[in-house]
Amino acid sequence: MVKQISLALVLLLLFADLVWAQRAKATQEDDRAARKQWEEDQRADEYANSLRRRDWLKDRLILQLGMGTKYPIMGKDWFGFGAGVEYITRWHASAFFTGGFIPASEESEFPPGSEGMSGFSLDGGMGWRAGLAYYLFPKSPIHLGFQISYGTVFYDHKAEPDGGIPQDAEPGTEFVRPILICYGWEFDVTISYLSDQWYFLQAIVGVYSIGNGKQDNGGKSHWNSFGRKNPSWGWDPLKELRGQDPAENLVTRGDAGNTEAIPPVGLVFGIGIGFAFEELFPDDTEIRRRERESGRLKQNQFRNTSSAPKKPSAPTKKSARKLIEDEDDYE
Numbered sequence: 001m002v003k004q005i006s007l008a009l010v011l012l013l014l015f016a017d018l019v020w021a022q023r024a025k026a027t028q029e030d031d032r033a034a035r036k037q038w039e040e041d042q043r044a045d046e047y048a049n050s051l052r053r054r055d056w057l058k059d060r061l062i063l064q065l066g067m068g069t070k071y072p073i074m075g076k077d078w079f080g081f082g083a084g085v086e087y088i089t090r091w092h093a094s095a096f097f098t099g100g101f102i103p104a105s106e107e108s109e110f111p112p113g114s115e116g117m118s119g120f121s122l123d124g125g126m127g128w129r130a131g132l133a134y135y136l137f138p139k140s141p142i143h144l145g146f147q148i149s150y151g152t153v154f155y156d157h158k159a160e161p162d163g164g165i166p167q168d169a170e171p172g173t174e175f176v177r178p179i180l181i182c183y184g185w186e187f188d189v190t191i192s193y194l195s196d197q198w199y200f201l202q203a204i205v206g207v208y209s210i211g212n213g214k215q216d217n218g219g220k221s222h223w224n225s226f227g228r229k230n231p232s233w234g235w236d237p238l239k240e241l242r243g244q245d246p247a248e249n250l251v252t253r254g255d256a257g258n259t260e261a262i263p264p265v266g267l268v269f270g271i272g273i274g275f276a277f278e279e280l281f282p283d284d285t286e287i288r289r290r291e292r293e294s295g296r297l298k299q300n301q302f303r304n305t306s307s308a309p310k311k312p313s314a315p316t317k318k319s320a321r322k323l324i325e326d327e328d329d330y331e
Contacts, residue, residue, distance in 0.1 A: 057138040059280045060088045062200050066272025072098040073127035074268040075155040092135045099128045123179040127152035141195035147188045153208040154182040158250045183229040184210035200274035212264040214247045232262035
């Protein structure tokens with residue numbers, strides 16, 4: 001009987017060793033498989049993020065805010081403020097549309113209340129712009145770009161309010177100088193920052209063309225060829241009847257001649273910031289990378305939740321009373 005029990009114990013120990021060996025082997029195989037999968041994911045992520053295939057410009061939708069040209073207009077003394085939307089295609093060409101406003105303000109040279117003369121405030125207005133752009137250097141976060149657009153490109157104000165200034169105007173009276181908004185074409189060079197981050201930055205310098213309101217059509221109409229508009233020249237019919245030059249400069253005070261007005265061609269500037277969405281039409285490699293990243297975030301969130309230390313429970317009345325009694329005995 002003793003021999004049988006001893007034999008059974010030996011067989012049980014041998015069986016247990018075999019079971020533990022199988023379990024250890026299975027655990028090692030699982031660890032090797034997990035390690036192999038992790039290495040494959042690392043290589044896939046490195047390839048997905050490598051410069052060989054990364055294109056920061058492909059299929060990006062950008063919501064923008066800015067001031068100056070493109071957002072949507074620049075003036076002689078101030079800027080317009082606006083917002084817009086732009087979509088960059090996989091071929092790095094984009095289309096954009098912006099709209100905004102020109103704030104009304106007081107004239108710094110002759111503000112209302114100036115001693116001995118009437119004051120002026122500057123009228124505000126609205127603007128818009130639509131255009132096409134092309135960006136270079138898709139694998140770098142800094143992109144050189146070129147764009148052409150049409151819309152409101154420049155503005156100035158009339159030298160005098162509509163109807164002129166009454167001779168009996170009292171000092172300190174406020175008059176509004178109407179705004180003159182020019183329409184035309186603009187060519188810009190841009191420097192932009194756009195990577196896989198959410199933010200978008202852009203600096204713009206450009207040249208506009210609005211035509212010459214005096215030379216192109218005699219000043220009778222503000223519209224010129226190719227949809228351009230330069231309203232800085234007016235038309236005086238009385239001078240025309242007298243045989244004088246009827247073209248009238250609207251933006252220069254006093255008798256400064258007819259040589260100065262809003263230039264037909266000029267230089268403009270602008271800056272903008274924006275929110276850039278992720279690539280809207282990713283390929284299979286990018287889709288799998290996002291799935292792996294999402295899975296890792298979920299795992300980390302689960303680990304942080306499960307490993308969070310438990311808050312100590314509040315002491316009961318009985319334990320608190322016992323603590324007080326112990327302190328009294330100690331004293």
